[in-house]
Amino acid sequence: MNGRAEWRGHGSALFLEFGELAKARKVNGKPGHPVGDLSLMVEWSWTVENKNSILGGSWSNEPGWPRLFKRLLGKRVRSARSSGIYQKLQWDSQMDLGSFPS
Numbered sequence: 001m002n003g004r005a006e007w008r009g010h011g012s013a014l015f016l017e018f019g020e021l022a023k024a025r026k027v028n029g030k031p032g033h034p035v036g037d038l039s040l041m042v043e044w045s046w047t048v049e050n051k052n053s054i055l056g057g058s059w060s061n062e063p064g065w066p067r068l069f070k071r072l073l074g075k076r077v078r079s080a081r082s083s084g085i086y087q088k089l090q091w092d093s094q095m096d097l098g099s100f101p102s
Contacts (some may be wrong), residue, residue, distance in 0.1 A: 004020075
């Protein structure tokens with residue numbers, strides 16, 4: 001399934017939408033964030049990595065986050081795995097999104 005949209009929640013919470021996107025409306029009738037076939041929410045702490053290094057994460061410079069997320073969108077998720085307290089999504093583009101408790 002391809003990552004299609006991302007949006008930020010409170011603090012460093014990250015939402016990723018996968019599959020076909022549908023328009024959504026807030027309770028007050030204003031446009032909301034798009035909703036995919038599958039939604040993933042990642043709270044504190046997360047990292048975006050390639051095979052050689054950590055490119056950034058919830059602790060990094062916030063203005064750089066959109067550039068990180070853009071590298072994941074439109075790419076296909078190859079695998080999802082959990083090892084103890086660490087979870088990881090791996091993209092075909094050799095990018096990973098890791099999540100772990102702080």
